[in-house]
Amino acid sequence: MKKKLTVLFLMIVMMAGFTTMTFAQEETTITVWCWDPNFNIYAMEEAAAIYKDINPDVNIEIKEVAWEDLQTQLSTSLSANQTDSLPDIILMQDNALAKNVNSFPNAFYDLSDSGIEFDKFANFKVELTKVDGKNYAVPFDNGAAINAMRVDVLEEAGYTIEDFTNITWEEFIEKGSDVKEKTGKPLLSAIAGQSDLLMIMMQSTGNWFFDQNGEPNIADNEPLKEIIRVYQELLEKEILVQINDWNQYISSFQSGTVAGTMNGAWIIGSIVPVKEQAGNWRITNLPRLANVEGATNYSNQGGSSWMVMANSEHPEIAADFLNQTFAGSKELYETILPSSGAIATYLPAGDSEVYNMPHPFFGGQKIYTEIIDYAAKVPEVDYGIYNYEARDTISTAITQIMSGQDIQSALDEAQSTLEFQMW
Amino acid sequence: MNKQKLFRASKYGFLIFISFCSLFPLFWMFVAATNTSVDVLGGTLIPGFNLIENFKVLTANTNFYQAMWNSFKYAAVTTLASLLVSSLAGYGFEIYHDRGKDMLMKVLLLSLMVPFAVIMVPLYMLFGNLGLLNTTAGFALPTVSTAFLIFLFRQSSRNFPHEVIEASRLDGLTEIGIFFRMFIPIMRSTYAAAAVITFMNAWNNYLWPLIIMQKESAKTMPLLISNLTAGYTIDYGVLMLAVGISILPTLILFLALQKNFAEGVTGSAK
Numbered sequence: 099m100k101k102k103l104t105v106l107f108l109m110i111v112m113m114a115g116f117t118t119m120t121f122a123q124e125e126t127t128i129t130v131w132c133w134d135p136n137f138n139i140y141a142m143e144e145a146a147a148i149y150k151d152i153n154p155d156v157n158i159e160i161k162e163v164a165w166e167d168l169q170t171q172l173s174t175s176l177s178a179n180q181t182d183s184l185p186d187i188i189l190m191q192d193n194a195l196a197k198n199v200n201s202f203p204n205a206f207y208d209l210s211d212s213g214i215e216f217d218k219f220a221n222f223k224v225e226l227t228k229v230d231g232k233n234y235a236v237p238f239d240n241g242a243a244i245n246a247m248r249v250d251v252l253e254e255a256g257y258t259i260e261d262f263t264n265i266t267w268e269e270f271i272e273k274g275s276d277v278k279e280k281t282g283k284p285l286l287s288a289i290a291g292q293s294d295l296l297m298i299m300m301q302s303t304g305n306w307f308f309d310q311n312g313e314p315n316i317a318d319n320e321p322l323k324e325i326i327r328v329y330q331e332l333l334e335k336e337i338l339v340q341i342n343d344w345n346q347y348i349s350s351f352q353s354g355t356v357a358g359t360m361n362g363a364w365i366i367g368s369i370v371p372v373k374e375q376a377g378n379w380r381i382t383n384l385p386r387l388a389n390v391e392g393a394t395n396y397s398n399q400g401g402s403s404w405m406v407m408a409n410s411e412h413p414e415i416a417a418d419f420l421n422q423t424f425a426g427s428k429e430l431y432e433t434i435l436p437s438s439g440a441i442a443t444y445l446p447a448g449d450s451e452v453y454n455m456p457h458p459f460f461g462g463q464k465i466y467t468e469i470i471d472y473a474a475k476v477p478e479v480d481y482g483i484y485n486y487e488a489r490d491t492i493s494t495a496i497t498q499i500m501s502g503q504d505i506q507s508a509l510d511e512a513q514s515t516l517e518f519q520m521w
Numbered sequence: 522m523n524k525q526k527l528f529r530a531s532k533y534g535f536l537i538f539i540s541f542c543s544l545f546p547l548f549w550m551f552v553a554a555t556n557t558s559v560d561v562l563g564g565t566l567i568p569g570f571n572l573i574e575n576f577k578v579l580t581a582n583t584n585f586y587q588a589m590w591n592s593f594k595y596a597a598v599t600t601l602a603s604l605l606v607s608s609l610a611g612y613g614f615e616i617y618h619d620r621g622k623d624m625l626m627k628v629l630l631l632s633l634m635v636p637f638a639v640i641m642v643p644l645y646m647l648f649g650n651l652g653l654l655n656t657t658a659g660f661a662l663p664t665v666s667t668a669f670l671i672f673l674f675r676q677s678s679r680n681f682p683h684e685v686i687e688a689s690r691l692d693g694l695t696e697i698g699i700f701f702r703m704f705i706p707i708m709r710s711t712y713a714a715a716a717v718i719t720f721m722n723a724w725n726n727y728l729w730p731l732i733i734m735q736k737e738s739a740k741t742m743p744l745l746i747s748n749l750t751a752g753y754t755i756d757y758g759v760l761m762l763a764v765g766i767s768i769l770p771t772l773i774l775f776l777a778l779q780k781n782f783a784e785g786v787t788g789s790a791k
Contacts, residue, residue, distance in 0.1 A: 133748065133751040133752065134751055134752035134753060135582045135583075135748075135752070136582075136752060136754065137752060137753055137754075161735075161736075161737045162583075162737070162748050163748070164747045164748050164750065164751035165751055166747075166751075167731050167744065167747055167748075167751075170728070170731055170732065171731065171732055171735065174641060174642055174645055174732045175645070175732075177642050178642045178643075178645045178646040178649065179646070180645060180646055180649035180650075182649070183649075183654055183655075183735045345562060345757070348562055348755075349562035349563065349564070352559055352562055352563070353562070353563050353564075364753040365753075367753050367754035368753070368754050371557075371558065371559050371754075372559055400753075
């Protein structure tokens, strides 16, 4: 009797075990690594909420990881071949995407045939997420470059924002020195020894630092030389001030030391906290380089995209999740825009009511429609695998040029440094 | 007389200047923690009224309490374990030394020259295979035995009177007994110094927890602070508050053991 009871008990335990196992299988968990609670994480949470209605059995788990930390964890895990603890989805900086795909060719899931409609995203952004013709990521935030300016300062000098719209750098310099003379305020600030502004100018011409074969193209890069010339002139005429670090950069326009800034559209997040300046800001497009063929008034700085990891246990579910939310839900972008300022590269979102709302901080200007419009016009460039290295060598070259070295020899040096690093 | 006064004045002047230089960043950090991000970037040096708000944001946006507890747990376990292991090793190297052990000590010291980044990937593979990711043991094991601590304990063991060992042996203490009942109490200032250093290193450790603590619930304070700097828009008030709070445990430990710490690093025994 006792034996029978034990057998029965054991059978019940086993049955219970199996049922919990099958239940556990039904509920799928997709883990996501990304950074910035007010921006990316918030967007991901909203996407998860939307997907919960579509597919209630899928649980989205988000972990906050700073970008540099994410890259370290990713490289370590992939180099060590320990992919168990990697997530299903990661957020990837666009400028690091090609390098990661090339360094770890089998680590990322190819999304080309996943049903995601990539032609619904801004073209330049899709190009950044492609490697060898394959789509590796769902584009997310918009880094379309804006020229944000203080109209109260411009007014003091007798200008309006229209005077700075669709202009060339020559006109910008001319008007900028006038503003500087009349108000004492420069229009731009840039971190000394960093090449962000030059990169923005470079992309606006549709050129980059590599030729079609991926070889460095710095020493004989005519657009780059023109950009450096303009940069020098901006500095000489004190329209651009150099500061030391990112904090000072933010503080330079928050405190009103400078009357504007040029950066990716995400910089708006750092402009709006200064309540005293509400109503005084407007945005417009960038000046273009008149002497460079094909140059535009549009560019891009920063931005990131969602990738699915190949080691994921459910890559199809992860891809479907992205497809139904970031690549298919206008509602998602409508929700995240007002509270986080996360501007989409998903073009259908641009038609939405929310994007057409006037922004009180920018004097009622419809900034989001403008930015979506800019994004559609950003020239496509291929950042290439060695983008970070290129950026560093250009930064060094700029520092040398600003301290008196002639442009050609500094660029020659940069070219050979980059060639050496790529070798 | 006057010359002496002048010398004194300049000496104090110099010391005040140096103290100012070392304390100003701390002062700035605590002031920043009470201000809004905009004020911090505006360069304010007056305490503001945003402390509670900053704290609310910090605890609402991050797993602050969990990260504090994790950091404390990992650092405490690491400190206790490495003090025990390293002091035993240092004691052994000095008290029972022979040629072989001296040679081994030299090899051990060479390991100080290997940067952590070099062994990071293999170490990660090993810990992954052992199933120690996201665990306290995983955090502590790589730093339980460090060449620096062993060296510190070996050097200070030289000041440990050999007569004590001989007397204890005569009184019937075992070798292990001598270590626990004689060496540890007598060398407490060395232990204090080692504890402060180890706790601080473990608390501030960044790279290793970054790669092995992959679960949100296993995150430490340095990782949390790193996340605070990652956004497009950084809230400097909240950031400084987090940094300010995270230095407190090390600061308290240091202040509590300050007297012993000074004796310990100068190598005296009582």
